Amino acid sequence: MHTKSMDNTPQPQESLVEYVKRIRTSLSLSQTELALKAGIHLQSLGKIEPGMTTKLNSKSQRGLAVALQVPSEYLDAVVRGVALGASNVLKFCPHCWQPGTTLEDTAFLRFMRYSNNN
Numbered sequence: 001m002h003t004k005s006m007d008n009t010p011q012p013q014e015s016l017v018e019y020v021k022r023i024r025t026s027l028s029l030s031q032t033e034l035a036l037k038a039g040i041h042l043q044s045l046g047k048i049e050p051g052m053t054t055k056l057n058s059k060s061q062r063g064l065a066v067a068l069q070v071p072s073e074y075l076d077a078v079v080r081g082v083a084l085g086a087s088n089v090l091k092f093c094p095h096c097w098q099p100g101t102t103l104e105d106t107a108f109l110r111f112m113r114y115s116n117n118n
Contacts, residue, residue, distance in 0.1 A: 008026075008068070008074065010074050012083045013083070014078060015054070015078070016048060016051075016054055016075075016078050017048065017050070017051045019078045020045075020064065020068070023068045023069075023070060027069070031045050031049065034064075034067050034068070037066070037067035038060070038063035038067035038068075039059075039063040040060050040063050044060060048060075055079060056075060061075050061076065061079075
């Protein structure tokens with residue numbers, strides 16, 4: 001199966017509306033499909049994409065991160081309006097990281113598994 005490469009890093013000055021819609025459409029998901037995958041109400045997503053809300057509660061942020069296949073830190077940066085510069089862009093192993101988890105959790109869990117096996 002061929003998957004096209006996409007840059008899911010938030011762009012400078014990209015709003016939550018623009019970011020969620022860009023990633024959702026690049027994954028060929030409808031709003032309904034995204035809401036189901038994220039475990040949030042369609043009405044909640046319906047407030048995000050038209051810009052009626054610019055904040056996410058922790059459940060929505062985690063769910064959207066999983067559904068959009070991005071680190072939750074990316075959504076947090078967009079919500080806070082903080083640009084991710086070259087030195088801030090999160091680098092991670094896509095084989096180790098699980099969508100919706102923080103990268104710190106992944107590193108900690110990997111360390112714990114390694115410690116318990118030795």
